[in-house]
Amino acid sequence: MDWTAFRLSVELGLWTLALLLPVSIWLGRVLAFRRFPGRGFLEAAVALPLVLPPTVLGFYLLSAFGAGAPLGAAWQALFGQGLAFSFSGLLLASVIANLPFAVQPIRNGFAAIPPPVREAAAVSGLPPWRVFARIELPLAWPGIATAAVLTFAHTLGEFGVVLMVGGAIPGETQTVAIAIYDRVQAFDDRSAAIMSAVLLGVSVVALGLANTLSRRVGRQRRDG
Amino acid sequence: MAEGLSLRLEAARPIPLDLSLEAAPGELLALVGPSGAGKTTVLRCIAGLHRAAAGRIACGGEIWFDSASGRDIPPHRRRAGLVFQDYALFPHMTAAANVAAAMGHLPPARRTARLRELFALVHLSGLEHRRPAELSGGQQQRVAVARALARDPAVLLLDEPFSAVDRATRRKLQAELAALRRGLSIPILLVTHDLEEAVALADRIAVLHRGRGLQTDRPAALLAKPANAEVARLLDLRNLFRGRVEAQEAGRTLLRWGGRLLEAAPAPAFPPGAEVDWLVPGHAVLLHRRDRPSGGERENPVPAIVRNLLALGEEARVTLDVGDPDGGTLALSLPLHAARRNGLAPGEACTVSLLAEAIHLMPRSGG
Numbered sequence: 001m002d003w004t005a006f007r008l009s010v011e012l013g014l015w016t017l018a019l020l021l022p023v024s025i026w027l028g029r030v031l032a033f034r035r036f037p038g039r040g041f042l043e044a045a046v047a048l049p050l051v052l053p054p055t056v057l058g059f060y061l062l063s064a065f066g067a068g069a070p071l072g073a074a075w076q077a078l079f080g081q082g083l084a085f086s087f088s089g090l091l092l093a094s095v096i097a098n099l100p101f102a103v104q105p106i107r108n109g110f111a112a113i114p115p116p117v118r119e120a121a122a123v124s125g126l127p128p129w130r131v132f133a134r135i136e137l138p139l140a141w142p143g144i145a146t147a148a149v150l151t152f153a154h155t156l157g158e159f160g161v162v163l164m165v166g167g168a169i170p171g172e173t174q175t176v177a178i179a180i181y182d183r184v185q186a187f188d189d190r191s192a193a194i195m196s197a198v199l200l201g202v203s204v205v206a207l208g209l210a211n212t213l214s215r216r217v218g219r220q221r222r223d224g
Numbered sequence: 225m226a227e228g229l230s231l232r233l234e235a236a237r238p239i240p241l242d243l244s245l246e247a248a249p250g251e252l253l254a255l256v257g258p259s260g261a262g263k264t265t266v267l268r269c270i271a272g273l274h275r276a277a278a279g280r281i282a283c284g285g286e287i288w289f290d291s292a293s294g295r296d297i298p299p300h301r302r303r304a305g306l307v308f309q310d311y312a313l314f315p316h317m318t319a320a321a322n323v324a325a326a327m328g329h330l331p332p333a334r335r336t337a338r339l340r341e342l343f344a345l346v347h348l349s350g351l352e353h354r355r356p357a358e359l360s361g362g363q364q365q366r367v368a369v370a371r372a373l374a375r376d377p378a379v380l381l382l383d384e385p386f387s388a389v390d391r392a393t394r395r396k397l398q399a400e401l402a403a404l405r406r407g408l409s410i411p412i413l414l415v416t417h418d419l420e421e422a423v424a425l426a427d428r429i430a431v432l433h434r435g436r437g438l439q440t441d442r443p444a445a446l447l448a449k450p451a452n453a454e455v456a457r458l459l460d461l462r463n464l465f466r467g468r469v470e471a472q473e474a475g476r477t478l479l480r481w482g483g484r485l486l487e488a489a490p491a492p493a494f495p496p497g498a499e500v501d502w503l504v505p506g507h508a509v510l511l512h513r514r515d516r517p518s519g520g521e522r523e524n525p526v527p528a529i530v531r532n533l534l535a536l537g538e539e540a541r542v543t544l545d546v547g548d549p550d551g552g553t554l555a556l557s558l559p560l561h562a563a564r565r566n567g568l569a570p571g572e573a574c575t576v577s578l579l580a581e582a583i584h585l586m587p588r589s590g591g
Binding site (some may be wrong): 114116117119120121122123124125126127128130131134135138139 | 271272273298299300301302304305306308310312313314315316325326328329371372374375
């Protein structure tokens with residue numbers, strides 16, 4: 001069992017959540033409530049990582065991370081190190097690859113709130129930020145929790161994008177999914193089996209959690 | 225009317241609006257009209273949830289909306305209490321939390337006492353800790369009313385507040401509203417498509433159609449003297465006919481109705497020869513008793529044939545063929561036993577009197 005890789009995966013998952021959830025709550029809410037030109041385009045862009053082959057996504061990210069690209073150059077100038085094959089680069093890639101897994105459940109969570117309930121909150125004298133904190137967030141919570149579970153589990157298991165932008169540097173970019181691949185390549189089937197079993201367990205628990213939470217969203221909608 | 229509500233709204237799209245309304249403190253003004261008349265939109269404009277293209281809304285001495293000066297106060301800063309049609313309670317909060325959510329303007333120390341007051345007012349004491357899903361429709365409506373009152377509004381807006389409950393609960397809630405409003409010194413606007421409800425509860429009724437305010441008046445005046453045939457039709461008034469003013473004589477107006485000449489309530493505004501729509505309420509149609517003619521029967525006697533008789537409990541609704549040139553019929557209600565005693569049955573002949581004082585003339589409208 002490669003605990004370094006496992007710890008790295010968990011760290012990557014938690015960091016991804018920390019960065020992605022605020023962005024997704026904002027984006028999911030905008031997609032659920034606002035009507036604006038280009039909304040369909042934005043929705044498609046958010047869903048893109050879902051249908052793109054991970055290697056394709058990884059290829060473009062890798063290109064953007066290079067010292068010759070604006071993003072890579074800016075990062076190099078700011079932090080004195082490159083994005084490619086670093087934990088930061090891996091994290092950024094993970095945030096982008098997980099966008100649809102986080103945004104869509106959250107968007108559905110907000111969209112399930114009956115419009116009159118939000119209006120009633122405003123008419124009750126709650127200013128917009130209190131409507132958000134006291135009405136929208138609690139009612140969209142099952143969607144947000146589902147997003148968190150899905151994102152975390154998906155980050156743990158992501159392989160293609162991680163391999164493309166991170167390589168497999170132990171302690172820096174070698175996640176547990178990559179470690180399993182490396183163990184198999186080295187004919188260390190026992191380690192690979194243990195790590196696979198752990199990932200399987202995590203995935204099953206995550207799916208169970210996500211299912212339970214999304215059923216709660218459905219029930220709320222019927223009651224509302 | 226500084227402390228009451230006064231509004232003027234104009235818009236062509238998305239929902240046409242063209243009306244002015246005023247409501248005094250303590251007055252209950254009902255907005256009636258068919259679906260799509262813009263009743264709910266008017267309430268939403270007042271609450272700040274919908275913005276008319278042009279107009280002005282002033283309430284409680286404040287200006288909430290004024291297109292001329294670009295003023296548009298957001299909903300959370302307008303002191304408007306709105307009861308939504310499906311109540312729109314916060315599903316994740318208890319009844320008490322729903323009501324307390326609208327008490328942001330009160331110091332926390334005073335909220336508990338006010339909460340108790342409001343729950344007593346709407347007869348919900350003891351149910352404070354239930355969630356909306358654990359309350360009946362009538363109880364949810366009461367929570368919504370308490371929440372609307374919790375912010376100490378300058379106007380109370382009720383959007384079809386009785387439409388989502390069964391008949392028995394509706395009666396009870398209507399009686400409760402009638403009692404509740406006596407303690408309120410703010411204008412109340414009640415949107416309803418139920419004319420009976422409006423007549424029973426309102427001080428005045430505004431008739432809306434396609435966003436236009438057609439007529440605003442006291443219920444009795446509106447029913448007896450609608451401004452025109454369109455209002456009469458929207459109010460589903462019966463016994464609406466067309467005729468022509470024959471002559472204006474001392475203190476009376478003579479009306480030509482097909483081959484008949486009727487005496488009508490004085491309507492000096494119409495010159496002889498004017499084409500008019502006219503109306504006689506069912507209660508002013510008297511059936512001549514076959515056994516014992518009486519004096520009142522000399523007034524506008526009209527021979528008729530019973531076309532239809534519908535027994536509704538103790539009451540009989542009778543439709544008469546009266547030879548109206550437009551093919552209209554005359555409707556009246558009378559106790560079932562009176563209908564029986566007079567031998568009323570489809571095909572039977574009878575005579576009725578149309579009381580002159582109740583015959584109301586209106587300018588001829590299209591259609």
